[in-house]
Amino acid sequence: MCRHLAYVGPPVPLARLLTGVPHGLFEQSWAPRRQRYGTVNADGFGVGWYPADGPPARYRRAVPIWADGNLPDLARAVRSHAVLAAVRDATPGTSQDESAAAPYADGDWLFSHNGAVSHWTRLPDDLGERPSAATLLELESRCDSALLWALARPRLAAGEPPGAVLADLVRRTAAVRPGARLNLLLTDGRAVAATRHGDTLWYRAAEGGVCVASEPDAADGWQEVPEDSLLLATPGSVRSWPLDQAADSAPLPAHRAQPERTPTP
Numbered sequence: 001m002c003r004h005l006a007y008v009g010p011p012v013p014l015a016r017l018l019t020g021v022p023h024g025l026f027e028q029s030w031a032p033r034r035q036r037y038g039t040v041n042a043d044g045f046g047v048g049w050y051p052a053d054g055p056p057a058r059y060r061r062a063v064p065i066w067a068d069g070n071l072p073d074l075a076r077a078v079r080s081h082a083v084l085a086a087v088r089d090a091t092p093g094t095s096q097d098e099s100a101a102a103p104y105a106d107g108d109w110l111f112s113h114n115g116a117v118s119h120w121t122r123l124p125d126d127l128g129e130r131p132s133a134a135t136l137l138e139l140e141s142r143c144d145s146a147l148l149w150a151l152a153r154p155r156l157a158a159g160e161p162p163g164a165v166l167a168d169l170v171r172r173t174a175a176v177r178p179g180a181r182l183n184l185l186l187t188d189g190r191a192v193a194a195t196r197h198g199d200t201l202w203y204r205a206a207e208g209g210v211c212v213a214s215e216p217d218a219a220d221g222w223q224e225v226p227e228d229s230l231l232l233a234t235p236g237s238v239r240s241w242p243l244d245q246a247a248d249s250a251p252l253p254a255h256r257a258q259p260e261r262t263p264t265p
Contacts, residue, residue, distance in 0.1 A: 002214070003028040003041055004086035004102060004112040006185050006192045009209015009235045014047060014075040017083055017211065022218035029065045029087040034200045034215040037116070037181065041065075041087035044101035048110040049080035050189040056082075056110050062098040082189040084110040091116045094143030104140055104149045108188045109156060113145035114214055115181030115198055117173065120144035124151070126176040148173070148184070162186055162193040167230045167243050170195045185212065194231045195243065201225040209235050 005025055007017055019026045023033065029041045045068075046060035061068050065087050086102040094100060102112035117123060120143075124131055129151060139146045148169065155165045170182045174197060181198030194201060194212050203212045204222045210233045216222035223238075225231050231240045 002086050002088050002102070002112070002114045003032055003035065004084070004114050004183075004185050005211060005213035006082075006084045006110075006112075006187045006194070007209060007211045008082045008187065008190060008192055008233070009211075010207065011079045011081045012083075012209070014049065014078050014080070014083060014085075015072070018047065018085055019072055019075045023215075024217040025085055025087060025213070026065055028215060032215060036199050038089040041089045043088040043090040043096065044098055045085070045087045046098075046101040046103055047075075047083065047085040048103040048105065049078060049084075050082040051080070055108060056103075056105060056189065058103060058105060058110075060098045060101040062096060062101065082187060084112055084185060084187050086112045086114070086185075091120075091144050094120075094145075095141045097141070100141035100143045100146065102145060104146060106149075106153050106156075109153075110187050110189075111149045111152070112185040113148055114183035114185070117144040117148070117177055117180045117182070119177070120147055123147060123173065123177070127151075127172055148182075152184075152186075162188070162191075163230050163232050163241075166193050166195050167241075170197050171243055183214065190234065192231070192233045194225075194233075196225050196227055196229045196231070197243065201229070201231065203231065203233060203238055205233075205238055210238055 042064040044062040045065040048056045048058045050056050084103045088101050103110040166184050183199050184195045186193045192212050202216050202222045202224050206221050228243045229240045
């Protein structure tokens with residue numbers, strides 16, 4: 001398993017989300033409090049953020065996050081209005097280099113997967129998918145997370161709503177891999193789409209922004225997302241639906257303190 005988070009809101013230093021808060025992602029790499037599978041997340045880490053101009057930037061390593069002496073200065077100096085970061089506990093049989101560390105990227109999108117899919121190399125066949133040779137050759141890494149991203153990317157590029165893409169991918173994958181753990185996290189720098197299926201997911205809306213994470217840090221105000229849910233969040237709104245209901249990513253209404261669990265029409 002892994003731990004991950006995404007933030008959108010007023011610009012903040014990366015340290016406020018990663019290294020400078022008790023029980024934050026940095027500490028969750030060796031002492032997660034709510035992780036259901038695995039004990040440490042020492043197989044690499046990655047941070048993606050959005051500069052003022054251009055596509056998102058990424059910093060990824062294959063070492064444990066606590067072993068990177070450059071990260072504290074980077075996290076202190078870099079500010080962004082949108083961040084996606086993860087620490088990794090690798091699925092057995094997958095790549096061990098930094099290419100397998102989330103976030104994965106394409107254009108404005110950043111993506112992360114907290115979970116595991118057994119027999120993932122056979123997943124496209126079992127789903128009835130026929131990825132092109134180019135898609136498979138362009139996989140950023142040989143792992144289940146990179147494959148899930150490859151299955152989602154063409155649909156996002158075609159303009160399908162992010163929430164619908166993630167929810168459908170989780171439902172279909174779970175149908176052919178009943179034991180799969182599929183907490184997916186996606187942002188374009190303006191909003192966050194996330195799924196909870198097989199592990200924990202929380203969100204915190206405060207100070208004009210919203211953070212969605214595998215587990216809470218030490219700050220107050222975190223709310224747990226129910227199992228088998230799709231979450232859509234912007235700095236001004238947080239909503240969730242059961243995964244078996246369709247949801248789109250149209251502009252969301254004003255923020256609600258609790259996620260609204262009502263199916264879309």
